Amino acid sequence: MKITPSARVLSMLGEIDFDEWQCVAELVDNPFDDFLDILRSGVEWPDGFTVSVALPSSPKGVLEVRDTGRGMSYDRLARAVRAGWSGNDMHDKLGLFGMGFNISTARLGRRTRVLTTRAGDTEWIGVEIDLDQIKDDFEAKDITEPKSDPSQHGTRITVDRLHRTRAEWLRRNGSALRNTLGSVYSWILTEHPFDLYVGGTRVKPVRHCRWGDDRYVLYNGKERIPAYIQIDEKLQDGIACRDCGEWQIGSGEDCSVCGSGNLAVRERRIHGWLGVQRYLDKTEYGIDFLRNGRKILRWDKQLFTWNNPDGIAGNEEPEYPVELAHQGGRLIGEIHLDHVPVTYQKDAFEYGDRSWLSAVELLRGVAPLQPQRARKLGYPENESPLALLFKGFRRNDAGLRCLVPGDGNKPVHADTRDWGRKFQAGVPEFQTDEHWWQAVLRHEEIKKQSKEAKTAASVPTQPDEKAVGEALGFPADMPTSGKAQPETASTASATPAPAAPETRSERLARYENAATPHAYLSRSFGHPELGYVKVRTLLLKPGERLLNDNRLPVPVLLDQRSGNELTALVDPEHAVFQRFGADYADLLVVELAAVLKVRARSDWGPSQLVAAIRAESLQDSVLDGTTVGAEARDLLAEIRERVAEALDRSGGFANAYGHLSDEEKVATEEAMIAAGRVGLVGSLGRDSGFVHHMPALALVRLVQAMPESFMDGGVFRGPYAGVSSPSGKALSLARVTGCLADVATLGTFAGGATTQQLRRARLSIALLRDELAGEG
Numbered sequence: 001m002k003i004t005p006s007a008r009v010l011s012m013l014g015e016i017d018f019d020e021w022q023c024v025a026e027l028v029d030n031p032f033d034d035f036l037d038i039l040r041s042g043v044e045w046p047d048g049f050t051v052s053v054a055l056p057s058s059p060k061g062v063l064e065v066r067d068t069g070r071g072m073s074y075d076r077l078a079r080a081v082r083a084g085w086s087g088n089d090m091h092d093k094l095g096l097f098g099m100g101f102n103i104s105t106a107r108l109g110r111r112t113r114v115l116t117t118r119a120g121d122t123e124w125i126g127v128e129i130d131l132d133q134i135k136d137d138f139e140a141k142d143i144t145e146p147k148s149d150p151s152q153h154g155t156r157i158t159v160d161r162l163h164r165t166r167a168e169w170l171r172r173n174g175s176a177l178r179n180t181l182g183s184v185y186s187w188i189l190t191e192h193p194f195d196l197y198v199g200g201t202r203v204k205p206v207r208h209c210r211w212g213d214d215r216y217v218l219y220n221g222k223e224r225i226p227a228y229i230q231i232d233e234k235l236q237d238g239i240a241c242r243d244c245g246e247w248q249i250g251s252g253e254d255c256s257v258c259g260s261g262n263l264a265v266r267e268r269r270i271h272g273w274l275g276v277q278r279y280l281d282k283t284e285y286g287i288d289f290l291r292n293g294r295k296i297l298r299w300d301k302q303l304f305t306w307n308n309p310d311g312i313a314g315n316e317e318p319e320y321p322v323e324l325a326h327q328g329g330r331l332i333g334e335i336h337l338d339h340v341p342v343t344y345q346k347d348a349f350e351y352g353d354r355s356w357l358s359a360v361e362l363l364r365g366v367a368p369l370q371p372q373r374a375r376k377l378g379y380p381e382n383e384s385p386l387a388l389l390f391k392g393f394r395r396n397d398a399g400l401r402c403l404v405p406g407d408g409n410k411p412v413h414a415d416t417r418d419w420g421r422k423f424q425a426g427v428p429e430f431q432t433d434e435h436w437w438q439a440v441l442r443h444e445e446i447k448k449q450s451k452e453a454k455t456a457a458s459v460p461t462q463p464d465e466k467a468v469g470e471a472l473g474f475p476a477d478m479p480t481s482g483k484a485q486p487e488t489a490s491t492a493s494a495t496p497a498p499a500a501p502e503t504r505s506e507r508l509a510r511y512e513n514a515a516t517p518h519a520y521l522s523r524s525f526g527h528p529e530l531g532y533v534k535v536r537t538l539l540l541k542p543g544e545r546l547l548n549d550n551r552l553p554v555p556v557l558l559d560q561r562s563g564n565e566l567t568a569l570v571d572p573e574h575a576v577f578q579r580f581g582a583d584y585a586d587l588l589v590v591e592l593a594a595v596l597k598v599r600a601r602s603d604w605g606p607s608q609l610v611a612a613i614r615a616e617s618l619q620d621s622v623l624d625g626t627t628v629g630a631e632a633r634d635l636l637a638e639i640r641e642r643v644a645e646a647l648d649r650s651g652g653f654a655n656a657y658g659h660l661s662d663e664e665k666v667a668t669e670e671a672m673i674a675a676g677r678v679g680l681v682g683s684l685g686r687d688s689g690f691v692h693h694m695p696a697l698a699l700v701r702l703v704q705a706m707p708e709s710f711m712d713g714g715v716f717r718g719p720y721a722g723v724s725s726p727s728g729k730a731l732s733l734a735r736v737t738g739c740l741a742d743v744a745t746l747g748t749f750a751g752g753a754t755t756q757q758l759r760r761a762r763l764s765i766a767l768l769r770d771e772l773a774g775e776g
Helices: 007-013 020-041 074-080 099-108 164-172 174-184 186-191 354-364 371-376 385-393 413-425 434-458 465-471 489-494 504-513 584-600 606-617 625-650 653-658 662-674 678-683 696-705 726-748 755-771
Strands: 049-054 063-067 109-117 123-130 141-146 154-162 194-198 216-219 223-226 228-241 263-281 286-291 294-300 329-336 523-527 531-539 556-560 565-570
Touching: 020 049, 020 063, 020 099, 020 164, 020 174, 020 194, 074 109, 074 123, 099 109, 099 154, 109 141, 154 164, 164 174, 174 186, 174 194, 174 294, 186 194, 186 294, 216 385, 223 385, 228 354, 228 385, 263 354, 263 385, 263 413, 329 354, 329 385, 354 385, 371 625, 413 434, 504 565, 523 584, 523 606, 531 584, 556 584, 565 584, 584 606, 625 653, 625 696, 625 726, 625 755, 662 678, 696 726, 726 755
Parallel strands: 049 194, 286 329, 531 565
Antiparallel strands: 049 063, 063 154, 109 123, 109 154, 123 141, 216 223, 228 263, 263 329, 286 294, 523 531, 556 565
16 A cells, blocks of 8 residues: 655654644544544444544553444545545544544554454455555555454554553553543533543543523622523635635635635534633633534633734733632633634644634624723723623622622632532532532521621610619619519419420421521541541521530530531520631531540640641631732722722822822832833823722722712712711721721732731721622
8 A cells, every 4th residue: 555755754743742642532533523424424323433442551552443433445545544635624524534643643653553344345454554664665564354244344543662651651641531532522422422432431521510501690780691601603604625624715716725626615603602610720711612523722711811903012911810810710611613724733723814813803802801991992892702701700709799609708619629520520419500509599698697697796685774773883683674573373373384395306406497508617527647527517597596405505516417427506696706706617626626536536635636627627718928918919909990990980090190199109100111011101190090000008098088989889889978977987988998908908018917917808808898889
């Protein structure tokens, strides 16, 4: 069998940079193409659609790919293994047999054997491409094998004399290879009855863990923004070359690029979806782009960056994520671009092609995603699908406003990521978004109960007359509200008989029936030296008192169930929480330490037990300057943008800039220059751009100097203009500026903060978020 070019060129193809998974994927693409052709033809295929990849068991092993496709004739096989040839229509197929086949096999090993047969053929026919034996006559050795069953059909590709490093990778990374292929082919494996096996294990499609079609948030309390947006845009059909793949301009009969007359009318369509993941991740967010069902780009983030269409440099920083960027992002999508050309490595689209540029414009628009930035640059509001998701889900606050699960105080990002892993593992209760949704609702309920409890604690239900009397100097035994009424026969007989005392189990059941689960503290607690228990934590409803077996009030009560399962009841209205500000987790760990100490017969002291359990079980609650400082800076960025928008609305940027001291103006200019905004320095005071670069502490003085611009819903919800008394105005303003000063200080000087300062800053961050307009 003649194959061209020479073995030397074939060997050079093996130097092209293909990862091991890409080499295997090239050998999977072609049978999948065959399967798709069978489905389109409508013929019955009782033997199923299966591709099996056998991995080398040793450095000297072999890689084999088998499929149950139709098989090939001798002529078809000869063309298929010829380097540089492709019999596939470049707009219909995954694989580009020929070049992709030769690159992948040459990169994997020195010898490749291809055997193929069709139903009814008497034998397997094939070719052996031995890069160490092929001469300048370009002839590869024909091979055959007998068939035990004439009805057999399919193709086998075997690569041996593997390159040692690639053989080692394939031998050791079967699980990683399955995961990658499960992601690359997730759409095909989900939508078609195809089976792919690697190392004897079925490849499962790696699906997106997104919020359901019916979930949404209310932006500013009124605009409904869905968490899932379907995309289906039919473009005008075009004429494409079936040989080189180029789309044609004009109506000539031959390809304007390669001269071929093999032209055809092709559909051009952008379809798929954009949505929101149920958890934040540092790397696994972004948009997947597919061509003919195979993912070319995975978790691609380039649409989150605005590039100035006028070619002006300095505008290429990502617009998303902007809040808690150290936690990652959650905007995702799956977009099919079958009409857009890809590189030969199938790891990128041709980004200069007008088809790609049109798709980008449709999905993310021309203007920046950030509204204020768009206005400043003279663009109308971006109304693209991605801009809509950005507006509704750019922030990650716990609760219904941002559709983020929480614990009543803050988001539980570590928990939601763990739930995402359970989704991918196929755990039934995590397949829908219901678990996440209930955690959002529990957060809102806990937050509501906490506010009600604080309100109830601050207002006594009835006056303490005895305490008032003592304060006024009356005897302690003197009645303060009328005369004492002696008990008479009639009143005694009217007294009902005492009810039977409530049993412990009845009391606990009553507590549980009216309690609310605490998502964050419902988890496994323990330590390797002490063992672990699974705890379900419940918060009592307002007005309920938590009593122990001696009928004494306690803040936390443990109820041991079966095995290592415990129920922990917490009374949020207990004085230790309401008056002294103790944390639920702290006292829960104290109670659990006593249980684990007895179980493990440990000689550790109480403080050692509590410290070890907390460090092991509540790692995501750690207080450090890096984490809290990032939270402070993210909130400051949000406030800066809102302040700038308020100044743009009122036209008060010149007045605001005038409130900066000379030192602050110099610092603002230096920050602009450092950020590459040299061109904006000359316009200081003529627009609101300086707000994004002024010192953080100057924001505090700006709010104090111009409260009419920022209170009453301008930036913060607190009332100001309508408050009649000067002291009332000062109090309303101080609620904001006090917290803002804490956040600004930590956002600027987080490095040396003490634990107490970090606690205060985190509380100020939470309180200041609640003060933002539209966040009720």
